[in-house]
Amino acid sequence: MAPKPEQQQLFRPAPLPTAELSDEERLACLRLIRSDNVGPVTFRELINHYGGATKALEALPALSRRSGAGRPIRICPRADAERELEAARRAGATALFTIEPNYPALLARAEAPPPMLYVKGRLELLNAPSVAIVGSRQCSAAGAQLTRIFAADFAKAGFVVVSGLARGIDRAAHETSLPTGTVGVIAGGIDLVYPPEHVELQARIGTEGCLVTERPPGLKPQGKDFPRRNRIIAGLAHGVVIVEAAGRSGTLVTARCANDLGREVFAVPGHPLDPRAEGTNGLIKQGATLVTKAADVVEVLRPIMGLDERRYDYAASQEPLPAEPEAAPSPVPELAPDDVLKAVLAALGPAPVTIDAIARQSGISVQAVQGALLELDLSGRIERQGYSLVALKVV
Structure with a gap:
């Protein structure tokens, strides 16, 4: 399938921002995002127009007055933004703004991307x-x-x-x-x-x-x-x-x-x-x-x-992925028989599947699954294909 012209443009690598934000400017970015009526588009427009979040924050009161707003726009207090960033740091997360490096380039090229993401990990x-x-x-x-x-x-x-x-x-x-x-x-x-x-x-x-x-x-x-x-x-x-x-x-x-x-x-x-x-x-x-x-x-x-x-x-291909166990150990060993039956039924469908796959999906031991399948088999609700494959019977 040949790529459409607009897709070729969409996925062409875009230059990422190279300038690191100072701590003060990052705080100003968050305050701007958390202020009244500042959505993703408005955030970028304000940043582009004033050359930064700090100057945009300073301009917000005058902008709201000129727009004829009935009341002054609420600007996020500095203390509120500081508490939010501190909570993120305690959780091991980092705030990532559209205007700084490492923000996902593909997401940044979407229409009105989130102005900030909290990210944690690699x-x-x-x-x-x-x-x-x-x-x-x-x-x-x-x-x-x-x-x-x-x-x-x-x-x-x-x-x-x-x-x-x-x-x-x-x-x-x-x-x-x-x-x-x-x-x-x-x-x-x-x-x-x-x-x-x-x-x-x-x-x-x-x-x-x-x-x-x-x-x-x-x-x-x-x-x-x-x-x-x-x-x-x-x-x-x-x-x-x-x-x-x-x-x-x-x-x-x-x-x-x-x-x-x-x-x-x-x-x-x-x-x-x-x-x-x-x-x-x-x-x-x-x-x-x-x-x-x-x-x-x-x-x-x-x-x-x-x-x-x-x-x-x-x-x-790269190194092979580590082999997965055929079935996960049961996290609910004392599940009632009726609940085991319901869990097995939920894992079944018209397509044949292995008993091990049912056990893994339902979190129930293979032995318990086999017992439930025996009941379903006797009641005519399943079809077996060989010894290990089973499917829900379609009436």
């Missing part, structure tokens, strides 16, 4: 070739397994994997790509963990990978924060891969953001009778690129990004 990952993988929180075992295959192959091809640290597909993508590079975009403050069970994963990404958010420390994510997070995911990546998404899934917001930003949208087709595939199959009907392996994605992105084909050849 900042160099933010300007590396990258692909986002997102999908259902309530994913199937087959979807999680496929995600790990995609993420491992992207890592071998030299791509950083970006995702949103949600349950399901996002988690599988991050866990697999941690050894080679992953970026986790979160909806709330960088010092908070959501969902709570990702405390260890988020901590590892904050040291081995890179955490990103535009929200201040201490802010608990609300519904409105997740679409903003999804736009950053799309903005950081050269392409977005959707693995599983229901018809009204929030994952589709990321696909729309990617499309709006001129990124390539890829969708992995699913079984027509699996509701978790309704969104992905719908994206394909709407023009998303159908993919079944990571090589399909790399083949499309390589010419758009102007990458050296030899560098991203699978035959010359």
Whole structure:
């Protein structure tokens, strides 16, 4: 697929700012961003017009008076900005503004990028070739397994994997790509963990990978924060891969953001009778690129990004990723039988999947999964293909 002219322009490397901001100017930037009515576009316009945040802050009162505002514009107090930056420092995070080095160049070229990000970890990952993988929180075992295959192959091809640290597909993508590079975009403050069970994963990404958010420390994510997070995911990546998404899934917001930003949208087709595939199959009907392996994605992105084909050849991949255990040990050994059955059913779909994959996805021991499958088999709710493959029976 040949790159469109606008895509060639979009992915052409842009010169990054080279001037480091002083501590005083960084504080002024944050105060400007946190002042009334100063959005991403206004922030850049003020900086460009006055030559810096300090001078822009000084000009704000006069600007608001001339505009006929009914009351003086609220300017963020210095003490408030200092407390916010100190909270970020305590969490190990750094404020990164659009007007300074290391801000993600790809995101900076988006329309109205976040004027500031809090980042923690390996900042160099933010300007590396990258692909986002997102999908259902309530994913199937087959979807999680496929995600790990995609993420491992992207890592071998030299791509950083970006995702949103949600349950399901996002988690599988991050866990697999941690050894080679992953970026986790979160909806709330960088010092908070959501969902709570990702405390260890988020901590590892904050040291081995890179955490990103535009929200201040201490802010608990609300519904409105997740679409903003999804736009950053799309903005950081050269392409977005959707693995599983229901018809009204929030994952589709990321696909729309990617499309709006001129990124390539890829969708992995699913079984027509699996509701978790309704969104992905719908994206394909709407023009998303159908993919079944990571090589399909790399083949499309390589010419758009102007990458050296030899560098991203699978035959010359990097060191192999460490082998994953066939099944994770059960974190809930005393789960009630009915709850085990529900967890196994949630991991199953029309596509055949291994018992080990079900155990890994559900967090239940292989023995407990086998017991639940025996009950489902006797009730006629599953189909077995050989000894180890099982699928939900479609009636």
